[in-house]
Amino acid sequence: xxxxxxxxxxxxxxxxxxxxxxxxxxxxxxxxxxxxxxxxxxxxxxxxxxxxxxxxxxxxxxxxxxxxxxxxxxxxxxxxxxxxxxxxxxxxxxxxxxxxxxxxxxxxxxxxxxxxxxxxxxxxxxxxxxxxxxxxxxxxxxxxxxxxxxxxxxxxxxxxxxxxxxxxxxxxxxxxxxxxxxxxxxxxxxxxxxxxxxxxxxxxxxxxxxxxxxxxxxxxxxxxxxxxxxxxxxxxxxxxxxxxxxxxxxxxxxxxxxxxxxxxxxxxxxxxxxxxxxxxxxxxxxxxxxxxxxxxxxxxxxxxxxxxxxxxxxxxxxxxxxxxxxxxxxxxxxxxxxxxxxxxxxxxxxxxxxxxxxxxxxxxxxxxxxxxxxxxxxxxxxxxxxxxxxxxxxxxxxxxxxxx
Numbered sequence: 386x387x388x389x390x391x392x393x394x395x396x397x398x399x400x401x402x403x404x405x406x407x408x409x410x411x412x413x414x415x416x417x418x419x420x421x422x423x424x425x426x427x428x429x430x431x432x433x434x435x436x437x438x439x440x441x442x443x444x445x446x447x448x449x450x451x452x453x454x455x456x457x458x459x460x461x462x463x464x465x466x467x468x469x470x471x472x473x474x475x476x477x478x479x480x481x482x483x484x485x486x487x488x489x490x491x492x493x494x495x496x497x498x499x500x501x502x503x504x505x506x507x508x509x510x511x512x513x514x515x516x517x518x519x520x521x522x523x524x525x526x527x528x529x530x531x532x533x534x535x536x537x538x539x540x541x542x543x544x545x546x547x548x549x550x551x552x553x554x555x556x557x558x559x560x561x562x563x564x565x566x567x568x569x570x571x572x573x574x575x576x577x578x579x580x581x582x583x584x585x586x587x588x589x590x591x592x593x594x595x596x597x598x599x600x601x602x603x604x605x606x607x608x609x610x611x612x613x614x615x616x617x618x619x620x621x622x623x624x625x626x627x628x629x630x631x632x633x634x635x636x637x638x639x640x641x642x643x644x645x646x647x648x649x650x651x652x653x654x655x656x657x658x659x660x661x662x663x664x665x666x667x668x669x670x671x672x673x674x675x676x677x678x679x680x681x682x683x684x685x686x687x688x689x690x691x692x693x694x695x696x697x698x699x700x701x702x703x704x705x706x707x708x709x710x711x712x713x714x715x716x717x718x719x720x721x722x723x724x725x726x727x728x729x730x731x732x733x734x735x736x737x738x739x740x741x742x743x744x745x746x747x748x749x750x751x752x753x754x755x756x757x758x759x760x761x762x763x764x765x766x767x768x769x770x771x772x773x774x775x776x777x778x779x780x781x782x783x784x785x786x787x788x789x
Contacts, residue, residue: 677782678741
């Protein structure tokens with residue numbers, strides 16, 4: 386089969402792999418196409434963790450795989466047992482004569498072992514067809530593997546926020562305009578009078594929201610997964626809050642303390658298990674209690690896209706193919722307005738909406754903070770110099786736990 390035909394069928398596998406984006410995470414979004422005598426028999430894509438990989442989905446659609454068929458797969462088939470069996474065993478047992486691989490998998494659990502196993506079984510293997518296209522589609526996975534982030538996201542995120550804590554505090558201290566006229570104003574508009582309310586500030590960071598809520602009469606419990614951030618918040622608020630907790634402290638309590646409101650400002654895109662986290666937050670609410678959430682706007686389109694190298698040791702990923710990419714890891718090193726290294730996960734807007742509704746919360750409002758109403762906006766150099774601040778790239782939700 387010539388190169389032109391290989392590219393044609395690998396494009397089918399590539400398009401199938403895009404069906405897996407936003408579904409397969411944290412597994413890579415792999416696509417596969419099964420071809421016999423230049424005829425497409427089946428396509429497959431990796432399902433949610435623990436379910437079929439792309440190769441298995443392909444084979445399931447055929448009662449019997451014709452001899453000497455060719456399998457096109459965007460990423461090297463796995464040769465280890467995880468939540469599912471080895472894909473190399475499926476390929477060998479199916480009697481495939483030839484496998485065309487787009488990219489070798491850099492994951493140390495694979496890293497050429499799958500290709501070697503297939504060749505040892507007498508299967509012809511070609512590697513590298515449409516590799517540059519596939520690297521763009523799998524940029525998130527390839528970056529994550531390169532950074533050792535294939536597991537332990539929460540621990541890695543906590544470590545990076547510990548490392549960035551002092552720099553982040555300096556950044557926030559010099560960013561009064563955004564803090565006051567976007568975040569605090571949104572809280573005023575959505576929650577109203579908080580005097581006397583018991584409020585959990587989830588992912589409280591360096592304590593700006595906790596401080597603001599306390600000053601307005603709320604009884605505030607601060608929680609974050611960074612010990613360094615917690616100490617900054619304790620110092621900033623002079624230790625006057627109800628409690629200063631790490632996330633695991635609250636998770637381990639046998640009888641959970643309940644709150645009138647939970648505030649999660651710009652933090653839910655920093656959690657891997659969105660549904661589980663929202664369920665945990667809901668479990669901390671009294672009946673009728675309210676959940677205030679803001680996130681980096683999933684639809685925000687920055688001026689550059691793809692992976693762009695900022696220096697030899699830094700890279701950032703920008704989202705501009707919202708519908709295609711779905712779930713994605715965003716790593717910022719030395720870029721963006723804060724120059725602070727963080728870990729964020731990009732999700733579709735529908736993912737947030739569905740997760741909120743699935744845990745039984747009633748959605749009261751969806752809002753996009755906008756500081757342009759305030760007179761000081763016109764005196765802000767940011768409003769003129771940076772298109773980012775013409776409309777804040779923030780999306781918010783207010784929901785409540787219904788009375789039963």
